[in-house]
Amino acid sequence: MSVQRKGVPAVAPRFSDLAGDQPAWMDSILKGDCVAALERLPKNSVDLVFADPPYNLQLGGDLLRPDQSKVDACDDHWDQFASFEAYDAFTRAWLMAVRRVLKPDGGIWVIGSYHNIFRVGSILQDLGFWILNDVVWLKSNPMPNFRGKRFTNAHETLIWASPSKDAKYTFNYEALKTFNDDLQMRSDWHLPLCTGAERLKDAEGQKVHPTQKPESLLYRVLLSSSKPGDVVLDPFFGTGTTGAVAKKLGRHFVGVEREQAYIDAATARIAEVEPAAPASLSVTKGKRAAPRVPFGNLLEAGLLHPGATLTCPKGKFKASVRADGSLASGEHTGSIHKVGALLQGQDACNGWTYWHIEQNGAKVPIDALRQIFRLRRPAA
Amino acid sequence: MSVQRKGVPAVAPRFSDLAGDQPAWMDSILKGDCVAALERLPKNSVDLVFADPPYNLQLGGDLLRPDQSKVDACDDHWDQFASFEAYDAFTRAWLMAVRRVLKPDGGIWVIGSYHNIFRVGSILQDLGFWILNDVVWLKSNPMPNFRGKRFTNAHETLIWASPSKDAKYTFNYEALKTFNDDLQMRSDWHLPLCTGAERLKDAEGQKVHPTQKPESLLYRVLLSSSKPGDVVLDPFFGTGTTGAVAKKLGRHFVGVEREQAYIDAATARIAEVEPAAPASLSVTKGKRAAPRVPFGNLLEAGLLHPGATLTCPKGKFKASVRADGSLASGEHTGSIHKVGALLQGQDACNGWTYWHIEQNGAKVPIDALRQIFRLRRPAA
């Protein structure tokens, strides 16, 4: 596949099926230096950042394979820094620029290797970002260590952070759990490198970008920590993996990139992406997203009657329902939660799952009645 | 097992079967602050350092499990620091003290989590240490994320470094390769937590140390980067896992520890260690069943797309695939297994064999896609 399309504008065409009026920078690639280009975005305009900054690889001479063929190392000039101080200054600058455009309840991901990730992590913390997780991308097919002098470097590290300690960041917990066969998603992600047809090649068959990330990685990043319609910024856009996956998943993107060749490749690539149907983008949500149902509503709706008797799971405690939706059990009165907690001598209790009622000879948690109520009266 | 042995001296008896004339500090535990105690060691006297410094966790209030029981947090005073600056100063001080006693061709390992490891890594680099690898310890049985607000924190990070860029460090490449079924040892190590009989308990059955590391981890560290007879320093000795494994593997140890209770426990523990031929590796080589493949992986890998339609064997039920790997069929949403069970009115259902997709005019169970996935990505 050739990506050398002459005359493609630096700003990719917006895809129109997502929204009506959009600022000019939406779903486009800004050409230029990261810090300068970000000044063209308004403050608090971005929901999520994914950044794959230069790794500051400090390679000595050429690396040879056992058969003496040369390893195609990442020795591009943009990856060279004179010192740790220079790299730190660069990192601080782009992180501060990103911070300005990131919403207070947004999120940021940065990927790196041991060459740079410790600098990035420290500076994130120094700037007041709050680390939520570090995630390790385990490569199922890493490059072996040809000289046998170290362990095979089989992973990279991602840092997920919010702009401040008390930010209300997005995390699609239930969706990720469903994704992972009903088990919590862990901080270790086993994914293959970007190879084969997914890897962009130029007319000569050479890879267009030395560190193109797999779409599977971005899929998981965007699915976990953004919502459909969100704006995702990638300040080191490269060949646009972030943009391609964002478009596929119904998110907006903004990219910043200095090299025209990468911009051309990314623009062509993203144009070919088919967005998923909006309906398939809705994602499993937990109980927290369901509308709150006051217990008293069950009485109003006739699903329960004043005077009904509730029991705890083991039948040890009983309580009777009062007309105002409170419970009475001996001396204790109060909400379903409070009475449950008091009887058990605990600080808290989820009354919906604790209290049961007998129906057709079986004990059913009152949460089942709540579900019936919600079905009868959707979006109450 | 009780480790409360009164009258045990702070300095453990040397074990005499390793060498003849030894300095007094060899195979002993130095009591006191790390920096001060290290002044008692000569310059260039240590071959390898393993350090498990405080992580500076910065925990908030109590954390309760879903069953309302309290998580036994690591809230010891030694893990409290006023600020990142204070933690950095502490880190710089002990690393400089360690650097003095470490031989120019020695090595150092430091373990940490995202709370502290970025500070440690940056300071290592600033002090001129040369990072050789970062290694991730993947926990097979981590503590879950009880509130569902983040990814399960399922790993810790180790940094392996030499004192300078051109150090001739020790790396037993062939030994590790043999250890690892004739494959290069990778930078991801899958090991269980320290639990069961290995975990030191006091007379009341409480764990002696909140963060005791598994011997399997130290086994791999010492096997890979030290030689028999080497001196291994652990400046945060705790209950002496480093010393126990060093003795087992025929290495000398020096520990530094402030708390007398830990010193007592470690001394008793190490006294019971039999220096043995390494035949006890079986714990780290758990047999590999067919790797579990979450349904979501098929989406990431592009074998299925959001919006695809699945059907049951008889074509009676249809469901559409959503971006998070859940299915939607009428009112029902959830995992492939859950939705299959709901539609059939059963308690359980194997979604892999139940759901089919049309390919080239034929209905194929999605299990076929899973097999393709496994072939493409062995040992995911």
Added chain:
DNA sequence: TTTTGGAGTGAATCCCTCG
């Protein structure tokens, strides 16, 4: 003697809305 079920636990930066 063997199997089954329940309780316990591990370095954790772990809620959110409303008045």
Added chain:
DNA sequence: TCGAGGGATTCACTCCAAA
């Protein structure tokens, strides 16, 4: 802004008691 209160939230493994 703060406090009160509703109510949501767990995986792998070990040990011990019970069957």
